[in-house]
Amino acid sequence: MLNDPSPLDRAFAALSDPVRRGMLARLSLGPASVSELAKPLPISLPAVMQHLRALETSGLVASQKKGRVRTVRLEGRALSEAESWLSRRRQEWEARLDRFEDHLSEIK
Amino acid sequence: MLNDPSPLDRAFAALSDPVRRGMLARLSLGPASVSELAKPLPISLPAVMQHLRALETSGLVASQKKGRVRTVRLEGRALSEAESWLSRRRQEWEARLDRFEDHLSEIK
DNA sequence: AGTAAAGTTAAGCCTTTGCTTAACTATATT
DNA sequence: AATATAGTTAAGCAAAGGCTTAACTTTACT
Numbered sequence: 001m002l003n004d005p006s007p008l009d010r011a012f013a014a015l016s017d018p019v020r021r022g023m024l025a026r027l028s029l030g031p032a033s034v035s036e037l038a039k040p041l042p043i044s045l046p047a048v049m050q051h052l053r054a055l056e057t058s059g060l061v062a063s064q065k066k067g068r069v070r071t072v073r074l075e076g077r078a079l080s081e082a083e084s085w086l087s088r089r090r091q092e093w094e095a096r097l098d099r100f101e102d103h104l105s106e107i108k
Numbered sequence: 109m110l111n112d113p114s115p116l117d118r119a120f121a122a123l124s125d126p127v128r129r130g131m132l133a134r135l136s137l138g139p140a141s142v143s144e145l146a147k148p149l150p151i152s153l154p155a156v157m158q159h160l161r162a163l164e165t166s167g168l169v170a171s172q173k174k175g176r177v178r179t180v181r182l183e184g185r186a187l188s189e190a191e192s193w194l195s196r197r198r199q200e201w202e203a204r205l206d207r208f209e210d211h212l213s214e215i216k
Numbered sequence: 217a218g219t220a221a222a223g224t225t226a227a228g229c230c231t232t233t234g235c236t237t238a239a240c241t242a243t244a245t246t
Numbered sequence: 247a248a249t250a251t252a253g254t255t256a257a258g259c260a261a262a263g264g265c266t267t268a269a270c271t272t273t274a275c276t
Contacts, residue, residue, distance in 0.1 A: 155236075
């Protein structure tokens with residue numbers, strides 16, 4: 001990922017870490033503070049911050065600070081875009097399989 | 109990713125690279141040889157091999173060698189599993205939004 | 217005012233990733 | 247048999263990733 005990764009690059013990279021996927025799973029149930037996200041994790045707070053930054057620069061998550069607590073929420077948009085990429089590839093792949101089966105039945 | 113990444117970890121990691129996503133896009137249209145995959149890419153063959161290995165150990169792709177040409181094909185299964193993970197998260201997220209809107213209309 | 221709570225930043229360390237070139241193996245072609 | 251084709255392995259390097267501890271800032275509580 002040498003030169004300026006695209007949003008999709010970042011989103012999939014963010015998704016590749018189980019800690020971050022865990023955070024997303026938590027956030028899919030509703031917003032949470034940084035410490036709420038950190039609580040179940042066996043890593044230091046600064047490590048959590050870094051994961052959070054990965055999620056945020058990928059667009060999968062957004063946050064705002066009020067007083068001393070930062071509230072993080074899931075961003076459905078980026079999630080959908082990653083999903084769509086996969087969905088398109090799967091659809092092309094299935095379409096090709098269908099054509100292949102048609103071909104088989106023709107020569108039968 | 110210190111300890112033995114899960115298949116899902118590997119799949120998303122594989123998807124995070126635009127070169128590999130390009131290969132998958134090509135393969136979604138049908139199988140291809142290593143050199144066919146390499147042709148449009150501005151990188152060396154060994155580099156392509158490494159990308160291929162990332163795709164293969166993630167389960168997104170499988171290959172077999174016949175004579176001197178290795179034919180690579182997409183594996184729909186791994187693709188679907190990544191897609192499903194995202195889909196579940198999006199569904200939970202949407203369900204929560206719906207409950208939230210219901211709540212709003214109740215107090216109105 | 218003094219202390220606790222919630223984040224944040226910086227520095228350093230080790231591993232993993234993505235790439236290269238060079239050298240090599242195994243099939244096809246002529 | 248000689249040469250070309252298709253892929254593979256190995257070594258090495260620079261950058262990115264994931265973690266830590268230490269030090270600091272900004273609110274909130276007593």
